[in-house]
Amino acid sequence: MTAAGADTDATFGERHRLVNVAYRLLGSLTEAEDAVQEAYARWYALPPGRRREVRAPGAWLTTVTGRICLDLLGSARARRERYVGAWLPEPLPGPLSAGLPAGLPEPLSDRAGSADLADLIVLDESVAMAFLVVLESMTPAERVAFVLHDVFRYSFAEIAAVLDRTPAACKQLASSARRRVGAAPAPATPTARADTVRRVKEAWQSRDIAALVAVLDPAAVMTADGGGLVGTVLRPVAGGALIAQYMLAVADRAPGMELLECPVNGAPGLVARRDGVVLTVAAFDVADGRVTGIWVVRNPEKLRPWAR
Structure with missing residues (x-):
């Protein structure tokens, strides 16, 4: 150099x-x-x-x-x-x-x-x-080794300087982290994701529980984060039917709520706002045309980038 x-x-x-x-x-x-x-x-x-x-x-x-x-x-x-x-x-x-x-x-x-x-x-x-x-789910050291090597392509010698470990030890950490990631299925195409998320939006807006259940995988899981600052479920909701019931219950309690299709972390998602203020951001995982995971963020401290 x-x-x-x-x-x-x-x-x-x-x-x-x-x-x-x-x-x-x-x-x-x-x-x-x-x-x-x-x-x-x-x-x-x-x-x-x-x-x-x-x-x-x-x-x-x-x-x-x-x-x-x-x-x-x-x-x-x-x-x-x-x-x-x-x-x-x-x-x-x-x-x-x-x-x-x-x-x-x-x-x-x-x-x-x-x-x-x-x-x-x-x-x-x-x-x-x-x-x-x-x-x-990773330990701090695993996460640093995995992200720097697998995502940003740093060498294990460079990562060793960060973690104050040998390159061989950093290689083992990244390997352990990789096992946690597992063999993830191929992500749905952007078009397929967008179509699936749009079906969720339309079913929610029309209060059509049958359509909502149809677009949710039976083993889907919804996790919500309110941070104790706003009301939401404190534990993940498992099962497409239960998630659909919860979503429609929320719709009934949210008059005047506007639901928009917006990119969330680079993928199709939904944003709920009232009077121009973003109250909820939802990200989705999609496989085979169905939603397998929903992550709902309602903690207002985490929604500051959405103020625009």
Whole structure:
């Protein structure tokens, strides 16, 4: 590698990539921004001479961001044990702008907010809600090794610097994480997903329980996240018939609710709003023309990117 020096311009272009890494590691836009911001703070806290010695500022920032995320994942486990109901990742809206923030990254509170931050996330299968939920089942070290290697193609030697383990140990962690992911079925095509989600929307709006049951897999599971701030089921609802009954009960109690088809984490989803305010975001997993999984986020703190 050639020396990159300490020129601040060498770090500006890294923020986009770092936010993408941190979101996949943490499942939270706010925590991802905090991790990246802390990494930059540590970079600029280095004496100028020390920064000039860093041959690859991007690699340095990635290592520090990864270590910060590793610490956050460890503390998050304890916090989520106290969380009211199920914890789900923060859902992402579709891309709202193509540009990246210019200049030195600013604190989140000084920018337009997490809605702008959501624009930085590259939407692909690695941010699908089903995939992020599986990542939650991994240990922090497994998650870091798996995401950095399998998603971002970092070498195990580079990952070893993040986890402070040998490359061989990091390879074992990624392999263990891969077994948790398992042999996932091929994802439905975007058109098939959109058609299935539209059928859910139409059945919900028409209060047609037979049509709703028909589009739900008999073994489907719905998980909802209200964070104790809004009402929702505290445990997953299993079975297409029970999910259909629950959804229609919600429809009966939600006069004036508007249901919209919107991208959620890069895949067709549904957004419920009243008087222009987004109250619920739902992501779907689809197989063979039926819904197999529904993730419903109602926690208002996780819906800030949807304020636009």
